[in-house]
Amino acid sequence: DQQVKQNSPSLSVQEGRISILNCDYTNSMFDYFLWYKKYPAEGPTFLISISSIKDKNEDGRFTVFLNKSAKHLSLHIVPSQPGDSAVYFCAAIHSAASKLTFGTGTRLQVTL
Amino acid sequence: DVKVTQSSRYLVKRTGEKVFLECVQDMDHENMFWYRQDPGLGLRLIYFSYDVKMKEKGDIPEGYSVSREKKERFSLILESASTNQTSMYLCASSSPATGGPSTSWTDTQYFGPGTRLTVL
Structure with missing residues (x-):
């Protein structure tokens, strides 16, 4: 039972354009969300997070949007750069249950 | 800079x-x-472990055990390896923000590079 889903296993975007990575969840008790980025042969690194009391959080080129009614969050990267090519995992936290659940990952390829 | 290291990048073992x-x-x-x-x-x-000698089961603990005798070291043990344990294994660590609870799941986790284990 995959409670956090990233329905696009891969995405290709041209350099300079916007990359939009999507994540859907089923558990309405999730109250904190994170994005991690993973390069080949390296462990995931934290990218950006958002609390459920907010609907947007921005950090430089990265913005995360949260739509609680739709149980959907998205990561926007603008402008996309070749160095952004990686696998992106979303993760959701149910704080009261001490539960962290990762999504299945989306491989982003930024082309020249 | 946080550094998390894992003992092997690649490992091949036999069933059992x-x-x-x-x-x-x-x-x-x-x-x-x-x-x-x-x-x-x-x-x-x-x-996961939130202190020395403390451990908690995650979502898929079956077939695994862990050991944390020292704060800096966390070992994962496969008592009798099986082919369905072929996978990439990732270790992570985190620390609570000042004044935060001992296991705050919102704390940033720092990951090691992973160990790709193949069980034949």
Whole structure:
């Protein structure tokens, strides 16, 4: 039972354009969300997070949007750069249950 | 800079062997975690530890055990390896923000590079 889903296993975007990575969840008790980025042969690194009391959080080129009614969050990267090519995992936290659940990952390829 | 190291990048073992995966962090973090990463399934939590000699089961603990005798080291043990344990294993550590609870799941986790284990 995959409670956090990233329905696009891969995405290709041209350099300079916007990359939009999507994540859907089923558990309405999730109250904190994170994005991690993973390069080949390296462990995931934290990218950006958002609390459920907010609907947007921005950090430089990265913005995360949260739509609680739709149980959907998205990561926007603008402008996309070749160095952004990686696998992106979303993760959701149910704080009261001490539960962290990762999504299945989306491989982003930024082309020249 | 936080550094999490894992003892092996690649490991090949035979069915039934006892396997030890070691993880060391150098930032005095209280919390340590073991995940496995499989295609189409993302990262799944196997075990975590919020203090020396303390351990908690994650989502998929079956077939695994852990040991945390020292704060900086967290070991994952496969008592009798099976082919369905072929996977990428990732270790992570985190530390609560000042004044935060001992295991705050919102704390940033720092991951090691992973160990790709193949069980034949």
